[in-house]
Amino acid sequence: MLPSHTVENYLKAVFQAQTVLGPDELVPMGQLAAALGVVPGTATAMVKALAQSGLVRYEAYAGVRLTSAGEKLAALVLRRHRLIELFLVKVMGMSWTDVHDEAEHLEHAVSDRLIDRIDEMLGRPAVDPHGDPIPAPEGTVTVPAYDTLLTCPLHSPMVVKRVSDQETDFLRFAERHDLTPGQTVQVEERDTAADSVRLRGTGEREVTIGARAASKVLVEAVPRRPQS
Amino acid sequence: MLPSHTVENYLKAVFQAQTVLGPDELVPMGQLAAALGVVPGTATAMVKALAQSGLVRYEAYAGVRLTSAGEKLAALVLRRHRLIELFLVKVMGMSWTDVHDEAEHLEHAVSDRLIDRIDEMLGRPAVDPHGDPIPAPEGTVTVPAYDTLLTCPLHSPMVVKRVSDQETDFLRFAERHDLTPGQTVQVEERDTAADSVRLRGTGEREVTIGARAASKVLVEAVPRRPQS
DNA sequence: TACCAGATTTTGACAAATCAAAATATCAGA
């Protein structure tokens, strides 16, 4: 019995909530329900069924976490999602701002064989168009720990490595300000009171963005001596 | 309310049954149920619901036929299916023998925008890898009337235009004997008693195939003076 | 320690899609 679309979506949501909360935390039902756009009671019912199938462990009033079986399945859904996103950008010429919604459906419909062709065609990539890491076929992921524009050093050139928001509007905003993976930026000033971050980007252009937005842009120091 | 996968599959099945039975025939429920792999009672229930939605007309004990609304939806599902099949062959390098099952799932998951990119990328093709005509975005299809290897003239070179069976095994058989769209064949002899057809294919190779198989290979006379 | 606000679970209902099996209709042949 292969998992339904719904089951795949629940597992993926738990997986992603778990990676932000930390590996030992339980995901609260309210958060899970919100992520999936269902009413809390629905999530409770579904999670109980998933627990029956051995895909999650569930503690009433505490929350839910994936078992290793559930974790593997979830990682494979995420793998499909991210490979599809990259495929849509690289091969189909779609914009990175739009591919998420399309991938949200396709991730449940592609076969293992097709996903492997896609992977091969893309040269076994490590990250998707947003810089999100692509889980291996075995279901393992390594998530590099990056600074954000809110935590990185000032006056020091940084490369954008990842933009962690799937909303078309935010991605368009990021693109408009050259905050896409691969671009270089530098934080000029942080104003805690104003809740803002002033940036100098490619071509000396300056922008000031909110702290909220800044925290979604993950960066890494530009290596001192780039390989010739 | 966009139609569910199930509704799309029912409409497509009625559409296809209708094109083989003829435009004025009602599709019997038993046949529809068999095509969809459900028990007859299920088909009856579903068809009644489709009739409620105005997608089909249903006459108890007689059968079902698409309304023009249903026909348009069905044609669009078929359009997606066939464009996806061609895409999988041309762009993803899959075999024409395998793409049907993959397309059966993807046809319900691709957006209109993506399907249009695919159509564009393929150069607005008229037929899929099996020679099946691709419905227009408006939901219209023109089905050319071809001879089959069972009805075409003897000793006269014919081009294979279409192979009308989606089974991997049959398609592999056809491929083995150079009976793929674009190839040239010639019928040497028909033996009604033996229920067989003897063919001479590319490279003078001869094969004898059954009448059943022969009827699935649609052909057209090779034009007298091919365009230089 | 008692209470409350907020989160969570429970209960009861519903829609979609399906099957098994009983009931019924149709149609061809005697």
Add this chain to the structure above:
DNA sequence: TCTGATATTTTGATTTGTCAAAATCTGGTA
């Protein structure tokens, strides 16, 4: 016209996924 074989419909259940709203729990605060 009657009869049976076959096709179709009906009936009653089941599974999955969902919501609304009532009931219950939990973690702090007074």
